[in-house]
Amino acid sequence: MALQAYLKEKREMVNRALDACLPEEEGPASRLVSAMRYSLFAGGKRLRPILCMAGAEAVGGDPALVLPAACALEFIHTYSLIHDDLPVMDDDDLRRGKPTSHKVFGDALALLAGDGLLTEAFSLLSSPRLSERVAPQLVLRVIGLISGAAGHRGMVAGQAVDIQFEGKPADAALLEFLHTHKTGALITAAVVSGAMLAGADAARVRAMTEYGRKIGLAFQISDDILDIEGDTATLGKKTGADEEKKKITYPSLMGLDRSGEIRSRLVTEAVNALKSFDHRADPLREIARYIVERKK
Amino acid sequence: MALQAYLKEKREMVNRALDACLPEEEGPASRLVSAMRYSLFAGGKRLRPILCMAGAEAVGGDPALVLPAACALEFIHTYSLIHDDLPVMDDDDLRRGKPTSHKVFGDALALLAGDGLLTEAFSLLSSPRLSERVAPQLVLRVIGLISGAAGHRGMVAGQAVDIQFEGKPADAALLEFLHTHKTGALITAAVVSGAMLAGADAARVRAMTEYGRKIGLAFQISDDILDIEGDTATLGKKTGADEEKKKITYPSLMGLDRSGEIRSRLVTEAVNALKSFDHRADPLREIARYIVERKK
Numbered sequence: 001m002a003l004q005a006y007l008k009e010k011r012e013m014v015n016r017a018l019d020a021c022l023p024e025e026e027g028p029a030s031r032l033v034s035a036m037r038y039s040l041f042a043g044g045k046r047l048r049p050i051l052c053m054a055g056a057e058a059v060g061g062d063p064a065l066v067l068p069a070a071c072a073l074e075f076i077h078t079y080s081l082i083h084d085d086l087p088v089m090d091d092d093d094l095r096r097g098k099p100t101s102h103k104v105f106g107d108a109l110a111l112l113a114g115d116g117l118l119t120e121a122f123s124l125l126s127s128p129r130l131s132e133r134v135a136p137q138l139v140l141r142v143i144g145l146i147s148g149a150a151g152h153r154g155m156v157a158g159q160a161v162d163i164q165f166e167g168k169p170a171d172a173a174l175l176e177f178l179h180t181h182k183t184g185a186l187i188t189a190a191v192v193s194g195a196m197l198a199g200a201d202a203a204r205v206r207a208m209t210e211y212g213r214k215i216g217l218a219f220q221i222s223d224d225i226l227d228i229e230g231d232t233a234t235l236g237k238k239t240g241a242d243e244e245k246k247k248i249t250y251p252s253l254m255g256l257d258r259s260g261e262i263r264s265r266l267v268t269e270a271v272n273a274l275k276s277f278d279h280r281a282d283p284l285r286e287i288a289r290y291i292v293e294r295k296k
Numbered sequence: 297m298a299l300q301a302y303l304k305e306k307r308e309m310v311n312r313a314l315d316a317c318l319p320e321e322e323g324p325a326s327r328l329v330s331a332m333r334y335s336l337f338a339g340g341k342r343l344r345p346i347l348c349m350a351g352a353e354a355v356g357g358d359p360a361l362v363l364p365a366a367c368a369l370e371f372i373h374t375y376s377l378i379h380d381d382l383p384v385m386d387d388d389d390l391r392r393g394k395p396t397s398h399k400v401f402g403d404a405l406a407l408l409a410g411d412g413l414l415t416e417a418f419s420l421l422s423s424p425r426l427s428e429r430v431a432p433q434l435v436l437r438v439i440g441l442i443s444g445a446a447g448h449r450g451m452v453a454g455q456a457v458d459i460q461f462e463g464k465p466a467d468a469a470l471l472e473f474l475h476t477h478k479t480g481a482l483i484t485a486a487v488v489s490g491a492m493l494a495g496a497d498a499a500r501v502r503a504m505t506e507y508g509r510k511i512g513l514a515f516q517i518s519d520d521i522l523d524i525e526g527d528t529a530t531l532g533k534k535t536g537a538d539e540e541k542k543k544i545t546y547p548s549l550m551g552l553d554r555s556g557e558i559r560s561r562l563v564t565e566a567v568n569a570l571k572s573f574d575h576r577a578d579p580l581r582e583i584a585r586y587i588v589e590r591k592k
Contacts, residue, residue, distance in 0.1 A: 027473075028453070028457045028460075028461075028470060028473050028474075029448060029449075029453035029456055029457060029477075031456070031460060032448055032452065032453055032456035033448060036448060079411075083407060083408075083411060086384075086407070087384075088382075088383075088384070088403035088404050088407060089404050089407065107384035108384050108385050108459045109456060109459070109460070111379060111382070111384060111385065111407070112379075112452050112455055112456045112459070114411075115375075115379060115410075115414065115447075115452050116447050116448035116452045116453075118411065118414060118415065119414065119443050119446050119447030119448070119452060120443065120447045120448060122418045122439055122443040123440055123443040123444055123447060125439075126436045126437075126439035126440040126443065127440060131433065131436050135432075136431075136432035136433040136435070136436050137427065137432045139432070139436060140422045140427050140432050140435060140436065141422075143418055143421075143422035143439065144419055144422040144423060147415050147416065147418040147419040147422065148419055150415050151411075151412050151415030151416045151419060152325060152328055152329060152332060152412035152415070152416060153325075156328065156408050156411050156412045156415060157324070157325035157328055157412075159408055159411075160325055160327070160328040160405060160408045161324045161325060163404045163405065163408070164324075164327060164405070165324075174324060177323075177324050178324075181325075
């Protein structure tokens, strides 16, 4: 299959849906909405929404059905980037080749734009657009899954540990906690929520969870490797930042070669997790392989 | 009825439920959870959870039924205070007589504690504890109501306008936008969500919405007045801060006397909105009157 064409088609679907979710507004809060849209349309890869739709397709579902959830995942991912880039966190000026939110809108409005995006994700998830076509009880389970993955038992825990342990000695267990929480949790929730909303049974949900965990960790290892081997122009953000900030990463703890090996093994295991699925899971298989090859 | 006894009983119910919602944790994220708990148990009045339970009672419902929603509202309120107190926002050192979150845990962890509380609110709302006893479709409507009231069409919009217009000329329309969004939206959602979860029909939901809007605005006017007339020891936060920061307030725009009159009128209108309700709405009526008398 042609992965690039698949990704492009899905990315365009997501972009259209995101645009419709959050139109520009008039009135006193117009600048807040502009700030939310600025980061939402700053050139993201849309990996999480695409995984959500591919998860639905893999179990025979309609990707359009899960679009509200796919958009909600991108809202949550975008909020996490805005807050992560703030001066009190990673203090990054550049993201995807553009000035970060607080450089354009100031720290306070960037903070609030993140808060707004996170909150609106749950408006999207609870909207009738989803529950008119999926059993409300199932939608509630997906809200529980996504909020659990995004919050203090998931992504937010990863970010807290990332900040707290900067420059401190770390072991492999802490590194794995960090990566599975900071990046892996939401990536796993993306693919699993898509499958669940499309009616996956318990065995398929387990397989998707396994797949998501493996590619989530592989994805973060790629991020760490690209921070060393990539270049600023291609990535659209400064490289070498992890070393400068003494972040805990796979390369810093295991070396580059060993990190590459772990990543390859994870991708193989992710593909193996899908062995009971037919050709409709090919996009998920290709996405897993793409994670090793990606340059940004 | 004895309002103080009612408030105390409900506050204790809420405190027990909050404690069970968010137990201390071991492991790398323990400090994050401690930060979340620090602000959650920093002596809040629990107004929003109590309004949620009183809303349920007013339509003949069981207040214990709506406890997960009541707790979620307090999580959202607490997150908003943590973010509001951050140096990039209002830069407050004291809240309810205690050092604010970022003074104790640092700016980054305070930011993340807020993010964690906001996210966890939606885990509480989507948990089986609520949907086992209330129709899932109704729970989804309440999630939509609360996220709408908390986000960029509600509270977050109010906070954005509060920051953006500091020190700038304001008119009555902007002042009302600010107050109805910053404080009124979540207070209204609190009482309405309680009534909805307890099965209120459309007419009663409309009446509760009217009641909530009136007391929400009255409550914020009281806050503005107390910032001038109250004292730091009773309030547990610095008074005179609004004037120092050139905040848009009712007293600054209308004067103290006129602000007091508007507040009294709003309370009367709030009580009138409940005229079709029987004695089970007495707590709501008393709470409306208490808003005028409160000293903190």
